[in-house]
Amino acid sequence: LDRVDCRSSSKTITLPGLVDVHVHLRDPGATHKEDWDSGTAAALAGGFTIVGAMPNTSPAIMDHDTFELAKSLASSKARCDYGIFLGATITNTTLLNALAPESMGVKMYLEETFATLPLRDDLNAWKEHVINWNSPFPICVHADGRNLAAILFLGHLYNKHIHVCHVSHKEEVDLIRDAKLRGVHVTCEVSPHHLVLCQKDIERIGSGQSEVRPKLGTEEDRQALWDNLDYIDMIATDHAPHTYEEKISAKPPPGFPGLETSLPLMLTAVHEGRLTLQRLREMMHDNPIRIFNLPEQPNTYIEVDMDEEWVIPKKLGFTRCGWTPFSGLKVRGRVTRVVLRGKLAYLDGKVIAQPGYGQNVRT
């Protein structure tokens, strides 16, 4: 039997190319974990045709020269389309706006995290960034609790759009819901790992391997995310690869890979009746495109076998990190084909698009 016949009993559907606005490609600086090549291969394997690369690399992407470096690395290595975030620092409050038109957006780290870009608790620096950023692309924040409330207030005061990364606990999703109901212009994303995992999974996954920021929440936190899914605009993986050796070391860095598992995990939720396929499409394509002012990619789509059941293996096919916290989970649904701007980019386990095929969404 050929492939088509083999699949005749299963349901294959077509979706637009997915958009993941939040990935860490570790390039420049930590390419043993990931680089623009391996990371965008993992993206295509996961059904993503656009990724937004976070700026907490080494060096961090925080000024003209580092931005040029990232653009150049991406241009030669990326296999799918991409945008590049600028990182806010205490000292670059007046620099970023000039770079904004070529960026995916600006990222503000308001918490201690795996970042070379801490903004500490300096409200003045936060405010200067918010005031000076005059771009249709969002101000993305890593912020918990009171820091989230504070940055949302600044966004409200100065009429800027704040996008909240990886909302993960009841505290934050409740605040964002209430802000939306009050008419505050805020959007947010959730990562599949915060929807699928919680503190009860730490023993099974292993303590170092479970380290992620924001931390895995309680069961109540996880349920609050599902209960408020109507107020969450999009899924983003927060793909943050570290090697297996790093994760089992004495000082495990926080972060999970996610590009190759996010769609299957969310399709499994569709099968379980926890969200509709239409809502998944909104959260993984329509809303990221609209909210990040991204161009539609012509002649771009993915094909998904909705019924294939499989168990997530210890190692995924394309990310360089060599492990996944979802190992052992049974999922239903798999990407079989990706067509990106008219060309076959991925087919049945093979990435076909070459390094350099990917385009910067802002140029």
Add this chain to the structure above:
Amino acid sequence: LDRVDCRSSSKTITLPGLVDVHVHLRDPGATHKEDWDSGTAAALAGGFTIVGAMPNTSPAIMDHDTFELAKSLASSKARCDYGIFLGATITNTTLLNALAPESMGVKMYLEETFATLPLRDDLNAWKEHVINWNSPFPICVHADGRNLAAILFLGHLYNKHIHVCHVSHKEEVDLIRDAKLRGVHVTCEVSPHHLVLCQKDIERIGSGQSEVRPKLGTEEDRQALWDNLDYIDMIATDHAPHTYEEKISAKPPPGFPGLETSLPLMLTAVHEGRLTLQRLREMMHDNPIRIFNLPEQPNTYIEVDMDEEWVIPKKLGFTRCGWTPFSGLKVRGRVTRVVLRGKLAYLDGKVIAQPGYGQNVRT
């Protein structure tokens, strides 16, 4: 010559009884620093006929029993009228609203300070207090920087009136101005010590004696307060007495006395052309009355000799604390007479109203 003739060459004016919404009377718990008797005597000597007593006493005023204790102490000892604040804690989020009608308001300590009432960085507790407080009396906050932005956001989300205590630095007054310009319902007070003193005065005053929260700011901070005086609703002393021995000890507690010096310091500013007498009246009477929903006191007024020049002494007449950070400053203007609800309460250096004459403004 009798007193009237002696003053014939000076300008005596009449003002309504002043209102100080922010005093620490140390009673119960630290009556060697102050109590309801000595503190309200100092209030009358300073021209105040209503004071709002903060709840960070020992025990703190945070539930029914401690509130009853404070009301009983005040009722037997106060010489001027008063209101009593309730203190927010991590554990009394559902208790306070029932006590609200008899209170001056609720006080939330969002910073580490001289408080038995810390709310730490627990956004959920902050939010519960804001949501549960359903009273026309304000939610008063001790909050700096990002904590101020966060609590103002909660007030905005849940349509509650936040009153910001002792705004003292450029960062906070700028934020409050911008919030007001954006239509956020927020009010604030400034303490005379933040208008008159700055870090340059620390050497002269002495380092322990200069300890106050919020700390004395830079000259730029102080200037920002004057520059934004139009956005500051009221003067409040934050009268926070500690003894001279405590202030010069190895661990000096933060806080200044202020009741007997605030009006002379502000009148001196009037003489210097830094604010008008009309604006002083708004900031020390009209606005506190309106914003804290206080009753007008019938037949109540004070007489002020506008021209008397004097040097603030080492010890003031009525506060028990025995020192002042304003010692040595030359001021112009002095309270000569206070009439409270038809009775002479203070005359030329003598407090005449007796303990127990003061009434609770909420009953």
